[in-house]
Amino acid sequence: MSASGSINYVARVLDLVDKRSRFLNSFTWALPSVIAANIWQMLGFYMIIILRGCRIFPAISMRPPRSTGPTRSAVSSASTLPLLRPSLFLCFVIGMLNSVTSFDLVYVMTAGGPRARH
Numbered sequence: 001m002s003a004s005g006s007i008n009y010v011a012r013v014l015d016l017v018d019k020r021s022r023f024l025n026s027f028t029w030a031l032p033s034v035i036a037a038n039i040w041q042m043l044g045f046y047m048i049i050i051l052r053g054c055r056i057f058p059a060i061s062m063r064p065p066r067s068t069g070p071t072r073s074a075v076s077s078a079s080t081l082p083l084l085r086p087s088l089f090l091c092f093v094i095g096m097l098n099s100v101t102s103f104d105l106v107y108v109m110t111a112g113g114p115r116a117r118h
Contacts, residue, residue, distance in 0.1 A: 030114040053087030
């Protein structure tokens with residue numbers, strides 16, 4: 001494996017990037033990789049908010065259905081998603097605010113952008 005990192009190595013083996021370019025210097029892959037890093041950076045915080053939102057569910061809404069009508073997952077998602085709406089909205093607002101202030105992540109990862117001259 002080269003000194004450029006394991007993601008670069010996997011991308012080169014799978015022919016996703018050019019053999020002589022780096023992963024974050026590619027015009028195609030720089031933006032998706034920064035987006036993935038930003039999501040990964042905040043994922044734990046979002047999960048804490050969503051799990052805390054799940055703890056306030058009333059016990060009656062988590063009972064499995066007794067009829068042979070809709071599937072268990074359909075009933076669960078129909079009852080869970082409306083109850084999670086405040087938590088998901090908070091995650092959305094925090095995500096939007098974080099994306100506006102993520103210049104430092106972009107600059108550190110790409111050193112000014114794909115193929116920026118220094």
